[in-house]
Amino acid sequence: MKNGVVIVGAGHAGVQAAASLRDEGYDVPVTLIGDENELPYHKPPLSKTFIKDSAAVPQILRAEAFYETGRIELRRGVLVERIDPVGKRLDLAGGGSISFDAAILATGSRPRVLRLGGGELGGVLSLRSVADARSIRELSARIEDAVILGGGFIGLEIAATLSAGGRRVTVIEAQDRLLGRAVAPAISSHVRQRLEASGIRVLTQTTVERLEGSNGRVEAAIASTGERLPAQMVIVGIGVVPNMELAAEAGLETANGIRVDGQMRTSVPEILAIGDNASYRHWFSGADVRLESVQNATDQARLAARTITGHHDVYRSVPWFWSDIGDMKLQMVGLAQASDRSLVVGDVSDNKFSVFHYGGERLIAIESVNRPADHMLGRKMLGAGFSPSVEVVAAGADAVKSAFMDAQKQVAADPA
Numbered sequence: 296m297k298n299g300v301v302i303v304g305a306g307h308a309g310v311q312a313a314a315s316l317r318d319e320g321y322d323v324p325v326t327l328i329g330d331e332n333e334l335p336y337h338k339p340p341l342s343k344t345f346i347k348d349s350a351a352v353p354q355i356l357r358a359e360a361f362y363e364t365g366r367i368e369l370r371r372g373v374l375v376e377r378i379d380p381v382g383k384r385l386d387l388a389g390g391g392s393i394s395f396d397a398a399i400l401a402t403g404s405r406p407r408v409l410r411l412g413g414g415e416l417g418g419v420l421s422l423r424s425v426a427d428a429r430s431i432r433e434l435s436a437r438i439e440d441a442v443i444l445g446g447g448f449i450g451l452e453i454a455a456t457l458s459a460g461g462r463r464v465t466v467i468e469a470q471d472r473l474l475g476r477a478v479a480p481a482i483s484s485h486v487r488q489r490l491e492a493s494g495i496r497v498l499t500q501t502t503v504e505r506l507e508g509s510n511g512r513v514e515a516a517i518a519s520t521g522e523r524l525p526a527q528m529v530i531v532g533i534g535v536v537p538n539m540e541l542a543a544e545a546g547l548e549t550a551n552g553i554r555v556d557g558q559m560r561t562s563v564p565e566i567l568a569i570g571d572n573a574s575y576r577h578w579f580s581g582a583d584v585r586l587e588s589v590q591n592a593t594d595q596a597r598l599a600a601r602t603i604t605g606h607h608d609v610y611r612s613v614p615w616f617w618s619d620i621g622d623m624k625l626q627m628v629g630l631a632q633a634s635d636r637s638l639v640v641g642d643v644s645d646n647k648f649s650v651f652h653y654g655g656e657r658l659i660a661i662e663s664v665n666r667p668a669d670h671m672l673g674r675k676m677l678g679a680g681f682s683p684s685v686e687v688v689a690a691g692a693d694a695v696k697s698a699f700m701d702a703q704k705q706v707a708a709d710p711a
């Protein structure tokens with residue numbers, strides 16, 4: 296009797312892995328264990344549509360029937376406490392254990408905690424799960440002032456949503472620009488300018504000294520400038536940390552995440568790791584990364600299923616990400632960290648432009664604001680290893696498209 300695959304974590308990566316195992320013809324038991332009680336759901340809407348609409352319900356990843364017809368045993372509200380990599384067994388909180396032939400760790404990440412005086416007050420929240428989003432939604436209906444700690448994607452999405460709903464919002468960011476780790480300065484300053492124009496106050500190079508409150512509830516954030524900012528709600532959005540404790544305690548190799556190879560195998564080959572918790576050498580940049588995106592989670596899940604079913608593909612997906620901040624749809628493709636030159640195309644004043652990043656002569660990333668066609672073309676070009684010259688990019692979107700099509704025709708005519 297085969298024990299099959301046990302997947303720990305029923306988020307974007309875990310659910311896709313279960314589906315892909317069946318797509319690949321894997322015919323033995325698949326058990327999907329998640330510590331949340333909900334039917335697995337999409338996380339991106341939580342900071343966008345869900346918190347502004349009191350009637351919104353979680354968008355489920357798959358209908359309940361999918362698990363039944365796919366013979367995927369979904370165990371909700373169950374926490375995996377330990378892995379024994381030698382005995383190939385998982386121990387569950389509250390008792391019980393499950394044996395496996397292969398295990399996939401898809402445990403995701405959790406919000407980084409800010410240790411701060413007053414951090415334990417009611418109204419100090421962070422956002423990862425639908426339960427967190429419900430708390431934010433309920434409280435935001437009853438408050439006037441919100442302070443967001445951290446000018447990253449999630450913090451800014453929430454800021455824009457709350458501000459559009461009539462709250463007074465202040466964003467506090469320690470660095471000298473918003474989205475500093477993620478996008479080019481041109482995009483940071485554009486986002487800042489539009490958020491400020493919509494009434495959001497943005498303080499950069501500023502931190503919070505402490506939170507103050509009474510009767511157990513937050514009332515104000517005291518900024519490093521000494522200013523007292525009224526806040527009946529404080530959202531801490533200062534990044535996430537990978538859920539890698541299970542792996543570390545089992546002796547698997549970790550380094551800013553669970554280390555995996557190009558086939559998603561950890562240092563114990565029968566245990567794989569995927570999604571927000573996995574760190575690996577990225578084929579595209581040659582750098583060690585841990586990416587937090589739906590694309591990364593689902594593409595790695597598909598590959599993990601291929602690995603378990605005996606294929607030898609190596610991870611080669613083009614990384615991409617999106618974020619909706621007020622009236623700005625940001626889309627990023629590629630990895631821009633090694634950018635040494637960039638070119639802005641489009642119309643910044645019209646809220647529609649892209650930043651093309653080069654590392655030497657190679658196009659390595661495109662960051663777009665309300666230019667989805669640039670993003671989609673970028674995914675194709677980077678996937679095909681095609682770099683338009685800076686001159687072609689400067690000539691406009693049509694020139695880039697036709698240069699790419701010409702190159703594709705040439706490859707088709709002469710595949711060698």
Ligand SMILES: Cc1cc2nc3c(=O)[nH]c(=O)nc-3n(C[C@H](O)[C@H](O)[C@H](O)COP(=O)(O)OP(=O)(O)OC[C@H]3O[C@@H](n4cnc5c(N)ncnc54)[C@H](O)[C@@H]3O)c2cc1C
Pocket residue numbers: 303304305306307308309328329330331338339340341342373374375376401402403404422423424449538541569570571572586587588589590592615616617618619
């Ligand atoms: C509010 C929000 C907005 C986002 N917006 C975007 C966006 O616009 N675009 C984008 O690309 N990405 C976005 N992301 C990021 C994206 O959602 C994540 O990258 C993605 O969810 C990662 O998938 P995952 O399966 O690795 O982790 P998750 O989806 O977090 O799933 C992990 C699951 O494992 C469970 N778990 C952990 N440990 C255990 C255990 N020991 N036992 C049992 N269960 C366990 C967790 O509770 C969780 O349910 C957003 C994330 C959030 C929170």
